Amino acid sequence: xxxxxxxxxxxxxxxxxxxxxxxxxxxxxxxxxxxxxxxxxxxxxxxxxxxxxxxxxxxxxxxxxxxxxxxxxxxxxxxxxxxxxxxxxxxxxxxxxxxxxxxxxxxxxxxxxxxxxxxxxxxxxxxxxxxxxxxxxxxxxxxxxxxxxxxxxxxxxxxxxxxxxxxxxxxxxxxxxxxxxxxxxxxxxxxxxxxxxxxxxxxxxxxxxxxxxxxxxxxxxxxxxxxxxxxxxxxxxxxxxxxxxxxxxxxxxxxxxxxxxxxxxxxxxxxxxxxxxxxxxxxxxxxxxxxxxxxxxxxxxxxxxxxxxxxxxxxxxxxxxxxxxxxxxxxxxxxxxxxxxxxxxxxxxxxxxxxxxxxxxxxxxxxxxxxxxxxxxxxxxxxxxxxxxxxxxxxxxxxxxxxxxxxxxxxxxxxxxxxxxxxxxxxxxxxxxxxxxxxxxxxxxxxxxxxxxxxxxxxxxxxxxxxxxxxxxxxxxxxxxxxxxxxxxxxxxxxxxxxxxxxxxxxxxxxxxxxxxxxxxxxxxxxxxxxxxxxxxxxxxxxxxxxxxxxxxxxxxxxxxxxxxxxxxxxxxxxxxxxxxxxxxxxxxxxxxxxxxxxxxxxx
Amino acid sequence: xxxxxxxxxxxxxxxxxxxxxxxxxxxxxxxxxxxxxxxxxxxxxxxxxxxxxxxxxxxxxxxxxxxxxxxxxxxxxxxxxxxxxxxxxxxxxxxxxxxxxxxxxxxxxxxxxxxxxxxxxxxxxxxxxxxxxxxxxxxxxxxxxxxxxxxxxxxxxxxxxxxxxxxxxxxxxxxxxxxxxxxxxxxxxxxxxxxxxxxxxxxxxxxxxxxxxxxxxxxxxxxxxxxxxxxxxxxxxxxxxxxxxxxxxxxxxxx
Ligand SMILES: Cc1cc2nc3c(=O)[nH]c(=O)nc-3n(C[C@H](O)[C@H](O)[C@H](O)COP(=O)(O)OP(=O)(O)OC[C@H]3O[C@@H](n4cnc5c(N)ncnc54)[C@H](O)[C@@H]3O)c2cc1C
Ligand code: FES
Numbered sequence: 001x002x003x004x005x006x007x008x009x010x011x012x013x014x015x016x017x018x019x020x021x022x023x024x025x026x027x028x029x030x031x032x033x034x035x036x037x038x039x040x041x042x043x044x045x046x047x048x049x050x051x052x053x054x055x056x057x058x059x060x061x062x063x064x065x066x067x068x069x070x071x072x073x074x075x076x077x078x079x080x081x082x083x084x085x086x087x088x089x090x091x092x093x094x095x096x097x098x099x100x101x102x103x104x105x106x107x108x109x110x111x112x113x114x115x116x117x118x119x120x121x122x123x124x125x126x127x128x129x130x131x132x133x134x135x136x137x138x139x140x141x142x143x144x145x146x147x148x149x150x151x152x153x154x155x156x157x158x159x160x161x162x163x164x165x166x167x168x169x170x171x172x173x174x175x176x177x178x179x180x181x182x183x184x185x186x187x188x189x190x191x192x193x194x195x196x197x198x199x200x201x202x203x204x205x206x207x208x209x210x211x212x213x214x215x216x217x218x219x220x221x222x223x224x225x226x227x228x229x230x231x232x233x234x235x236x237x238x239x240x241x242x243x244x245x246x247x248x249x250x251x252x253x254x255x256x257x258x259x260x261x262x263x264x265x266x267x268x269x270x271x272x273x274x275x276x277x278x279x280x281x282x283x284x285x286x287x288x289x290x291x292x293x294x295x296x297x298x299x300x301x302x303x304x305x306x307x308x309x310x311x312x313x314x315x316x317x318x319x320x321x322x323x324x325x326x327x328x329x330x331x332x333x334x335x336x337x338x339x340x341x342x343x344x345x346x347x348x349x350x351x352x353x354x355x356x357x358x359x360x361x362x363x364x365x366x367x368x369x370x371x372x373x374x375x376x377x378x379x380x381x382x383x384x385x386x387x388x389x390x391x392x393x394x395x396x397x398x399x400x401x402x403x404x405x406x407x408x409x410x411x412x413x414x415x416x417x418x419x420x421x422x423x424x425x426x427x428x429x430x431x432x433x434x435x436x437x438x439x440x441x442x443x444x445x446x447x448x449x450x451x452x453x454x455x456x457x458x459x460x461x462x463x464x465x466x467x468x469x470x471x472x473x474x475x476x477x478x479x480x481x482x483x484x485x486x487x488x489x490x491x492x493x494x495x496x497x498x499x500x501x502x503x504x505x506x507x508x509x510x511x512x513x514x515x516x517x518x519x520x521x522x523x524x525x526x527x528x529x530x531x532x533x534x535x536x537x538x539x540x541x542x543x544x545x546x547x548x549x550x551x552x553x554x555x556x557x558x559x560x561x562x563x564x565x566x567x568x569x570x571x572x573x574x575x576x577x578x579x580x581x582x583x584x585x586x587x588x589x590x591x592x593x594x595x596x597x598x599x600x601x602x603x604x
Numbered sequence: 605x606x607x608x609x610x611x612x613x614x615x616x617x618x619x620x621x622x623x624x625x626x627x628x629x630x631x632x633x634x635x636x637x638x639x640x641x642x643x644x645x646x647x648x649x650x651x652x653x654x655x656x657x658x659x660x661x662x663x664x665x666x667x668x669x670x671x672x673x674x675x676x677x678x679x680x681x682x683x684x685x686x687x688x689x690x691x692x693x694x695x696x697x698x699x700x701x702x703x704x705x706x707x708x709x710x711x712x713x714x715x716x717x718x719x720x721x722x723x724x725x726x727x728x729x730x731x732x733x734x735x736x737x738x739x740x741x742x743x744x745x746x747x748x749x750x751x752x753x754x755x756x757x758x759x760x761x762x763x764x765x766x767x768x769x770x771x772x773x774x775x776x777x778x779x780x781x782x783x784x785x786x787x788x789x790x791x792x793x794x795x796x797x798x799x800x801x802x803x804x805x806x807x808x809x810x811x812x813x814x815x816x817x818x819x820x821x822x823x824x825x826x827x828x829x830x831x832x833x834x835x836x837x838x839x840x841x842x843x844x845x846x847x848x849x850x851x852x853x854x855x856x857x858x859x
Contacts (some may be wrong), residue, residue, distance in 0.1 A: 049842045054729065057675075057683040114754040117743025119762060119769050119805070126756035151769075157682065158769065165742035202723065232677040349680060352699060355654070486655030511670030514637045517723040520670040567766050 016308045018448045019208040019381030023048040023173075024435040025428075026197060026212035028180045028239055031058035032156070032420035033399025033427070035163035035172075036219035039116075040428025041216075044174045044437050048210060049172055050199050052234065052522075054177045055164045059220060059232045060420065061158020064345065065273030066133060066148030067113075069106035073127045073276060074109075074146045081139060082147065084597060086415060089135040089302045090373075090408020091549035092565060092599040093252070093592055098380050098404045100595065102422055109421040110149050118162040120151050121342075125184035131342075132276035135302035135412040141229040141604065144276075144300045148414040153271050153345045159417060177202040179522060181454065183215070183242050183395075184447040193394045195441035198451045202522065207448045207455075207514030207567065213438045214431035216242065217376060217384070218424065221400040224526075225534040226369035226483070227475035230262055230269035234526075239401045243376050244536065245576075248386055251403040251590065252374035253533070254541035255550045257411055258484050260306040262368025263354055270346045270365060272413040272425045275299045277342055279331040281310065282362060283318040291326075294604040301604045304410040304550045311484045314366075321364060334371035335359075367484055371411055373550060374540075375403040377569065377588040377590070382427035388569065388590045394434055394441070398427040407565065408592075409549025427590035458524045463507035465526045470501050472509065474527075474534055482538055487555045491542040498535045502577065505531055532576075539581045540568045561599050566591055623740045624650045627707050628658055631672065634723050642721065646710060653703035657690055657713065661697060661725075672754035674725035681838055684774030688725050689724035694776040694836040708807040716779035718788070732775045735791045739799040739817055744810035768801040768846050770839040777833035777843050789822045793833040793843045796824055803859050811859045819854050825850075 010336045013020045027034045041047045061458035068078040087094045089417045114120060114128060121129040125148035130146040138145040151158040167174070178199040185192040196211040222237025223229040244250055260281070261270040275281070281299050283289050293309045294301035301309075310327050315410060315583070320323050331339060336359045343358075350363045376397040377385040381395045382404075384395040399420040406419055477497045479492040512520035546560035547553045567590040574584040626648050627836050634642040647668060649660045651804040658676055674697070675685040680697040691702055691712050697836045705711055719727035749755040769793060778792035799818055803811040818824045824847055853859050 053677060053683075054733075054773075055687075057677050057685050059678060059683070061772070062678050062680075062682045111752070115745075115749060117745075117802075117805070117807070118763070120754075122757055122759050122762050124759065126758045126761075128754050139842075154770070157772070161771075168737050169742040233675045233679060343744065345682075352701070353654075353680070466666070466669075514635065514671070516636050516672050517726055519673050520665070568794070579803055 002292075017206065017414065019206060020211065021048065021208060022211045022440070025214045025216065025217060025431045025562040026050060026153065027216045028197060028220035029058075029220060029399070029401070030174065031218060031220050031399060032060035032159050032163060032417065033424035034216070035167050035429070036421050036424030037218060037398060037428035038172045039163065039166050039170060039214050040425055041432050043171045044432045047172065048175060049167070050175045050178045050180055050197070050201070052177060052238070054176050055167070056160060058160060059235055060417070061157045061160040062230070062232065062269070063159070063417055064153040064269065064271035065276065065584050066131060066150035066155050067110060067159070067413045067421070068133065068136060068147050068412070068414035069149055069418065070103065070147055071107060071128060071130065071149065072125060073507055074130050076138065077145050077147055079106065080330070081137065081145070082106065084140050086239070086406060086412055087408070087597050088141070088600070088602060090410050091559065091602055092561070093404050093405065093408035093548060093567065095593040096595040096597060098406045099595050101380055101408045105422045106418050109418060113159060113162055113421065114165050118151065118158050118164050120149055121244060131273060132293050132300060133413045134272050134275065134300045134306070135413070136191060137297065141296070143375055144297055144359060147392070148273065150273065152271055152341070153343045156417060175208070177198065178208065179244070179449045179525070180238065181525060183246055184209070184443060185246060186441050186444050188441060193441045194392060196231065196447060197441050198448050200451065200455065202517055202519070204211060204461065205518060207451060209447050211440055211442055211443055213435040214396065214582040216288070216427045216431055217397040217401055218399045219401045221372045222530065223369045225474065225530050227412065227477050228262060228267040229369035230259055230267055231369065235542040236526035236529050237527050237533045238526065239531050240375055243384070244532055244572055246571065248392070248570050249377055249571050250374060250536055250565050251377035251569055252405060252409070252540070253536045253570055254568060255373035255409045255542050256369060256537065257303055257371040257373060257550045258307040258367035259303055259370035260310055260367055261329050263349065264321070264364035264366045266296060266353055267368035269368060269370070270329060270349065270351055270363065271343070272303070274331055274343055277331055277338055278334055281306070282328045282330050283313045284320040284324065285318065289313055289318070299604045302412060304552070305604065307484050308552055310367060313389040314548065326364040326366045329365045331358040331405045331563060332360060369483070371406070371416060373403065373407045373411055374401055374542065375401045378402050378404055380404065380426070381430050382423050383430065390489065394438060396427040396431055396490065398423040409551060454525065455521065458489040458508065458510060458521055459513055461507070461509040463509040465504045465508040467508055470511035471502055471527050471530065472495065474501055474530060478534060482541060485552050485554050486541055486555065488542060490556050491538050494538050495542065498538060499579060499581070502531050502535070535581055536570050536585065539585050540570055540587065542585050565599060619658040622653065624652050626722050627651045627660065627702060628710040629664070629690060630710045630712050631724070632848050634721055636723055636808070639651050651702050653701070657700040657702070657711070658697040661713070662703070673723045682772065686714050686774035687774040687776040689716060692779040696774060696776070696838045699838050714844065716775060717807070718779045718781070719775070719786045729775065731788070732778060732794065736773065736798055739791065739795045739814055740810070741798040741802065743805065743808055744813070745801060745807050746809060755807045757806055765801050765804040767841050768797045770841055771797050771801070772839060774838060775787070776836040776838055780832040780836040782830060782832065783826050783828060784833070787822070787826065790826045791818065791823055793847060796850055797841060797843055800850050803850060803853060813852070815854050815857070817851070818850055824851050824854065
């Protein structure tokens with residue numbers, strides 16, 4: 001349903017059952033990145049936000065621990081240290097010019113939010129309070145630093161609410177529960193230019209074409225390619241998948257972050273902020289094992305390192321529990337007061353979902369698929385790239401769906417809430433600038449044809465395959481073979497599975513044939529994106545024969561800067577259904593931008 | 605969250621004595637393209653004690669009847685998508701564990717009340733969000749903070765409105781309110797909670813406007829203090845107390 005009265009006839013016509021709208025700026029996604037962009041664009045250009053969820057349901061709301069900014073409110077800090085930590089944390093695959101922007105603009109990004117009303121926790125002097133987080137250090141790695149601005153363990157909730165509140169204030173047009181399923185490209189003088197998007201209205205089953213001068217993708221991540229994940233059911237990577245199907249590149253897709261502390265067996269996240277407040281990881285014998293792996297910052301080492309150590313502890317028989325298959329997050333020494341005031345939500349999650357009380361018992365945890373470092377390549381202006389350097393005019397991406405790249409091969413905690421604010425704002429501003437002089441690109445004939453074909457194909461299919469069965473096979477296989485540790489063999493196996501699943505997907509059918517609120521149908525569409533993206537992840541991972549950040553190859557355990565200090569760029573080319581992925585995925589490289597920091601060995 | 609959560613996978617539940625059992629769900633179905641009236645349909649589902657009602661709905665949708673329709677996203681009580689009536693009480697399906705329900709009888713699941721029914725467990729949320737928007741749910745502060753920095757707020761001032769910042773707009777409170785059921789114009793508890801969040805924020809300069817809005821005949825005075833809302837809130841917000849505080853503020857003419 002639309003949330004505001006955007007259906008005035010002036011900007012809305014119906015042709016052959018398809019609704020047509022015109023906006024200067026169309027933003028796809030109403031999470032943190034999309035709404036931050038909308039707050040910039042809305043007051044200056046005719047703007048619409050299209051979202052498959054009501055804005056406040058977006059997964060930004062699940063973020064817990066904090067948002068980094070070197071405010072130096074509680075101890076000495078500066079944005080250069082933050083830049084360095086981001087680059088080192090990303091194992092030197094970070095574009096350093098982008099990291100500088102991230103760290104520098106962080107300060108205003110936090111102040112913007114505070115000024116918009118975000119209720120941050122406060123210091124005794126009434127300033128924004130800050131806590132420790134993994135990989136954020138004082139003076140280039142000397143000791144952990146308090147850099148994460150937070151609101152209890154509900155920072156993402158507060159960001160999402162605050163941004164939505166401000167969108168209400170600015171009267172932003174929302175099209176809620178509209179699923180964008182295609183980007184419309186028009187061939188202009190031999191070059192494909194974006195001219196709009198096509199959305200499926202969940203409530204009616206009708207198609208809507210939104211013609212726009214500027215389009216911003218802010219569709220979030222795709223953690224649902226994995227079984228054990230902190231991501232929502234709806235994080236199926238639609239936006240990234242749409243870009244992929246258009247033949248535009250995806251960058252660094254092999255780098256997926258596994259967050260160390262997911263509730264064992266469930267994947268529900270317990271924030272790193274718990275360790276920031278002093279919680280400790282222990283193996284079955286109670287040993288604080290991180291001391292052995294990262295003697296300086298121990299439990300506050302970056303996530304890739306901690307996740308690997310946990311898996312290794314378990315692999316070597318030191319796991320806890322009846323099946324020795326998890327480790328413990330010990331918060332018992334923090335006391336009820338700290339848990340109830342600074343970490344209330346995760347305390348409740350452990351109680352509700354595992355029946356474990358963190359005040360008195362250690363909590364069983366294991367790594368959970370958490371964050372896509374890769375995605376739609378953009379420059380620092382959030383403009384989408386069609387190759388290593390060429391911008392697609394009028395097309396922008398921001399947030400988890402984008403790859404700037406500020407996270408390189410491993411994102412530091414609290415840098416994503418920062419990313420969505422800094423680059424969401426940039427995307428909104430730059431789109432406004434762009435539409436001031438740009439004209440509408442004409443729509444091609446019947447721009448909704450492809451989506452109609454996709455939807456009707458699934459709705460009318462008499463096939464025998466079920467979405468839930470295929471999805472489960474994909475997710476199980478990705479957890480088993482493409483998780484924290486990977487080898488050529490394991491990746492080859494999952495490649496084969498994905499190919500088979502993609503073949504079976506052609507034969508998928510849904511039971512709900514109706515038009516209204518057909519979530520059965522949408523789950524089938526989402527599965528299509530998951531299968532495409534999983535294939536790119538695995539294919540890119542197989543090609544990177546080194547270990548770096550979130551990508552750990554057991555068969556190539558070292559980082560190899562000589563050959564691989566560069567970004568992967570994957571392109572769809574050829575028949576998407578050819579049996580061998582090599583026949584439809586072309587890989588290329590893109591250099592890493594290095595400004596000040598030469599790669600060093602990554603020790604903590 | 606794993607797709608289907610099987611208790612045996614879970615730590616602490618590896619006890620072989622824990623085995624799945626069959627639970628009967630009675631779900632109030634409504635297909636707007638076919639049905640004149642909602643109808644109850646029963647499903648038997650294999651469940652573990654630590655499974656959530658949301659897991660049951662997924663199992664039904666994924667294994668038995670793909671047309672069963674409901675909203676959900678985060679699956680751990682954060683996004684506010686899946687408020688529904690479970691055994692007559694408003695709850696989030698993702699936060700309601702089977703072990704906390706009486707499974708000797710069927711478990712009744714139906715859409716929340718007071719908002720137009722769209723399909724199965726989905727209602728039209730638009731009237732709910734419209735009330736929310738009406739209370740001016742955003743910080744109104746015209747003075748720029750000093751030095752281009754953050755506004756100063758003491759720990760105690762921040763604490764004053766902490767409870768009402770937790771709202772996830774799931775509508776469990778509003779749609780449990782008997783006044784809201786009978787009077788569609790009433791703002792409802794969630795909108796008042798969100799007004800409270802700003803009225804008592806020391807940085808806000810326009811409490812007066814919101815107090816005036818809520819002093820309206822469809823405002824706080826409709827509340828009959830039945831406490832349904834506080835009981836329904838999955839975030840543990842003391843909703844009735846928040847409403848009482850807004851009433852007092854109206855009488856004082858200031859927060
Ligand atoms: C449990 C958890 C805790 C986290 N904690 C932290 C933290 O403490 N600090 C930190 O920095 N980061 C944290 N992160 C990461 C961070 O929260 C996310 O990376 C970030 O919020 C993503 O924001 P986004 O705006 O890009 O996407 P999202 O908030 O996921 O929003 C995506 C939007 O796109 C829309 N959408 C998707 N597909 C379509 C489509 N086809 N059509 C229309 N709309 C579509 C959705 O409706 C939604 O509105 C956490 C992540 C998780 C999962
Ligand atoms: S699915 Fe998000 S609150 Fe239940």
